[in-house]
Amino acid sequence: MNDVISDILTGLGLVITLGGAWITARAVILKEADAINVGISRWADEEEEKNVELPMVQNLLASSRGARRGLLLIAGGTALQIVPIAFRLISLVIA
Template sequence: MGDVTSEILTGLGLAITLAGAWITARAVILKEDDAINIGVSRIVSENDEENLQLPMVQNLLASSRGARRGLLLIAGGTALQLVPIAVRVVMLAFA
């Protein structure tokens, strides 16, 4: 397998990893309103500030923050790996 082909496949694999991380994180990243709708029983306050203090809503929001941080770390790591690959592909293409 040629150098260019190898680099392109590695870059494609990293791009697929990034897309998979995005899809996975998107499934658990919630807005406050979504967390309230999921985590609040129907017999509670109509005040969102009070509902945001409920343990289930807080748990959902903490999970969402963790998913967002995880996605950012995976995206950052993948981007750092893609940069030298892109540079090598360009250098090999013009060499």
């Protein structure tokens, strides 16, 4: 297999990895209102500010922040791996 095909397949694999990470993180990243709806008891307070302080809501929001950080790290690492491949492929097209 020549270098061009190898670079194309590697780049495609990295894009698929990035897409999979995004889909996975999207499943657990919550907005504050969503965390309140999932994490409150049925006898919750009417004010959202008080409901945000509930332990279950805080747990959901902490998980969401972790998923967001993980997605950013995976996306950044994938982007750093794609850059040299893209430069190599572009230089072949221009030359």
